[in-house]
Amino acid sequence: MENNQQNLKKGLLPRHVQFIALAGMIGTGIFKGSSDTLNIAGPSVIVTYLIGGLILFIIMAALGEMALAFPNFNVQHLVNKAFGFQVSFIVGWLYWINWILVTVVELLAAGSFLQYWFPSAPLWLLSFLCAVVIVGINLTQVKYYGELEFWFAGIKILALIAFIVLGFFLLLGIIPGSSHDSIANYTAHGGFFPHGAGGMFSAFLVVMFSYGGAELIGVAVTETKDAERVLPKIIKGAVWRVIIFYILPILIICGIMPWNKVSGAESPFVQVFSSTGLPGAAHIMNFVLLTAVLSAANSGIYATSRTLFSMAQSGVAPKSLLKTSKSGIPLTGIMITSAFILGGVYLAYITPSQVISYLMTIPGFTVMLIWLSICAAQLKLRPLYKKQSAFRVKWYPFTTIFAIVSLCIIFIGFLLNPNNVIGSTVSLVTVAVLIILSFAVKKRWTLVNLNSIRQV
Numbered sequence: 374m375e376n377n378q379q380n381l382k383k384g385l386l387p388r389h390v391q392f393i394a395l396a397g398m399i400g401t402g403i404f405k406g407s408s409d410t411l412n413i414a415g416p417s418v419i420v421t422y423l424i425g426g427l428i429l430f431i432i433m434a435a436l437g438e439m440a441l442a443f444p445n446f447n448v449q450h451l452v453n454k455a456f457g458f459q460v461s462f463i464v465g466w467l468y469w470i471n472w473i474l475v476t477v478v479e480l481l482a483a484g485s486f487l488q489y490w491f492p493s494a495p496l497w498l499l500s501f502l503c504a505v506v507i508v509g510i511n512l513t514q515v516k517y518y519g520e521l522e523f524w525f526a527g528i529k530i531l532a533l534i535a536f537i538v539l540g541f542f543l544l545l546g547i548i549p550g551s552s553h554d555s556i557a558n559y560t561a562h563g564g565f566f567p568h569g570a571g572g573m574f575s576a577f578l579v580v581m582f583s584y585g586g587a588e589l590i591g592v593a594v595t596e597t598k599d600a601e602r603v604l605p606k607i608i609k610g611a612v613w614r615v616i617i618f619y620i621l622p623i624l625i626i627c628g629i630m631p632w633n634k635v636s637g638a639e640s641p642f643v644q645v646f647s648s649t650g651l652p653g654a655a656h657i658m659n660f661v662l663l664t665a666v667l668s669a670a671n672s673g674i675y676a677t678s679r680t681l682f683s684m685a686q687s688g689v690a691p692k693s694l695l696k697t698s699k700s701g702i703p704l705t706g707i708m709i710t711s712a713f714i715l716g717g718v719y720l721a722y723i724t725p726s727q728v729i730s731y732l733m734t735i736p737g738f739t740v741m742l743i744w745l746s747i748c749a750a751q752l753k754l755r756p757l758y759k760k761q762s763a764f765r766v767k768w769y770p771f772t773t774i775f776a777i778v779s780l781c782i783i784f785i786g787f788l789l790n791p792n793n794v795i796g797s798t799v800s801l802v803t804v805a806v807l808i809i810l811s812f813a814v815k816k817r818w819t820l821v822n823l824n825s826i827r828q829v
Contacts, residue, residue, distance in 0.1 A: 403583055403619055404482070404640050404662045407626065411635045414576040415567035416559050416627045419620055424779075425580040426616040431776040432744045434766045435751040437608040442758040448747065449683040455750035459811040462689040464746045466807055469680045471739035473710065475585065476673030477717030478736070479666045480504050484721065486663040489643070490656075497722040503667060504718060508711050511674045512702060522675075525668035532661035533618045536642060539654075540625030543645075562631050575790060577783050578737035583619065585740035608764075674714075678706035689814065738800035741784050748777045 410418040439451050446454065448468065453461035484500030491499065510521055559565055566573065626632075626641050635641045640662050646654040682703040684690035698704045751766070751773055766772055788797045 403622065404642060404665055407623060408635050408641050410576040410579045411623070411626070411632045411641065413568065413579070414572040415563060415565070415632045416623075417566045417568075417573045418576045418580075419623055419627075421573050421576045421580050422616070422619045422623065425577065425584055426619070428744070428776050428779055429584045429616075431766065431772050432747055433608045434764075435773055435776075436747050438765055439747075439751055439754055441764055442754070442760070447679070447683050448743070449680060449687060449689075451750050451754065452746050453687045453689075455753040456746075458687075458689065458815050460746070461684075461687055462811040462814060463804070463807045464743065465680060465684040465687070465689050466810075467739055467804065468743050469677055469684070470803060471585070471736050471743060472673050472676040472680065473713045473717075474736045474739070476670050476677065476710070477714055477720075479670035479673060480507070480714065481717065481721050482666040483663055483670065486640070486659055486666065489659045495722070497718050500721055501715075501718050503670070504711070504714050507667060507670050507674060508707065508714075510671055511678065511707050512704070522668060522671055525664060525671060529661060529665035529668060530614075530618070532658070532665070533622060536658070537621045537625060540622070540629065540645070544625065544628045556628070558628055558631050562633050567632070574783075574786060575792070578787055578793065578796070581737045581740050581783070585736055585743075674707060674710055677710040678703045681706035681709065735796045735799050738784070738787065738796060739803075741780050742804070745777060745780050745784075748773050748780070 410421070414421060436448070436451075440446065443451060443454065449461060449465045452464045480500045480503050481496065483503040484496045484498075487499040487503075488494065488496065513521075568575075622642070626635065626645055629645050635644065640659070642662060643655050643659050646658050681690055681694045682697075685692055685694035694703065694705050694709075696703075696705055752770060755769065787793050788801075790797075
């Protein structure tokens with residue numbers, strides 16, 4: 374099935390890329406992680422999502438600007454061009470680890486949603502079955518993957534719209550079962566800021582995990598047709614849609630039921646509809662949530678396999694990862710990703726009750742580091758543009774510097790928070806190991822290049 378070709382096929386259409394990015398961002402973070410953010414910050418988490426959305430827009434704009442200035446360069450290529458081999462090695466592998474964890478979280482969430490109908494089935498088994506389906510999808514041609522992802526993402530976007538509409542009907546009393554004094558739910562039970570500014574700040578970790586995936590546009594750009602024309606529109610559309618799809622549902626959940634009644638046992642979306650007594654609504658929503666997280670996992674396997682491929686192109690991963698199938702699929706990368714997903718499923722076998730919450734904190738750290746590298750790369754590469762793109766970050770460099778400072782403050786705050794000991798320890802150890810490996814690999818990489826020059 375493999376051959377020696379080393380190119381990915383440009384099979385993704387603009388609508389595919391836009392929905393792939395949305396699929397990466399709209400998954401466990403909103404459908405299951407929203408219960409965590411509400412417990413941490415209460416209704417004030419809405420402010421956290423707004424601030425995170427502003428940072429997200431700056432990151433996306435910087436990424437889009439660089440992608441147009443350097444055609445066919447994805448995130449890993451851009452970092453390599455800006456900072457060289459070692460930083461590219463660290464960021465590339467960190468991004469791959471990030472998406473491995475995200476994919477595992479999404480598949481575990483899928484298994485937990487299946488438990489709504491099959492409560493006696495173990496989480497690891499249901500998650501394993503979901504993994505088999507998603508890996509199979511990624512083994513098809515990229516255009517078929519894009520089409521499937523388009524419909525996967527479309528289902529959950531339509532579901533969110535339906536949730537928003539039905540939610541407002543419930544709040545207004547048009548549909549029976551809603552609270553008669555929904556406004557009180559925003560101000561009662563400790564007020565809008567029940568845990569103060571500290572609670573709102575602490576919620577950033579899950580919010581960053583939730584918004585992580587936006588940069589997937591920068592991974593898919595090398596397989597996108599006519600990227601220069603469509604990329605700016607895709608970026609602008611994706612950002613405001615995601616902000617709306619996070620802010621409005623949280624507003625509705627907090628209005629329909631007290632924030633302190635949201636449990637982590639099931640999705641707040643299912644919990645809302647279960648409490649209203651609407652016939653069959655909870656089952657329909659649970660099916661949609663299952664589709665949603667499978668969609669995000671689908672994007673995760675795409676991201677990990679393409680990241681390995683681009684790292685092999687830059688020399689920071691083995692050249693064997695450049696081999697693709699006849700249909701242009703990086704088969705080796707997908708197989709490696711699948712092996713690590715099995716490891717995540719094994720974690721669900723060991724600690725089924727805690728594994729999702731633990732794993733969800735780590736990508737929050739790694740996403741921030743990836744976003745920092747994107748902003749820093751833009752500051753470094755802007756003077757090197759051969760031509761000025763029509764799509765540019767406004768008020769540069771102040772907006773980019775604002776994003777960098779904000780991310781640094783949030784990152785340091787998480788490291789100092791005793792509630793994040795596990796996530797921060799794992800993240801710091803991972804970065805330290807990658808730094809050490811980068812020196813060893815660079816030395817070997819330099820020797821190989823010198824030998825090649827001598828042979829010539």
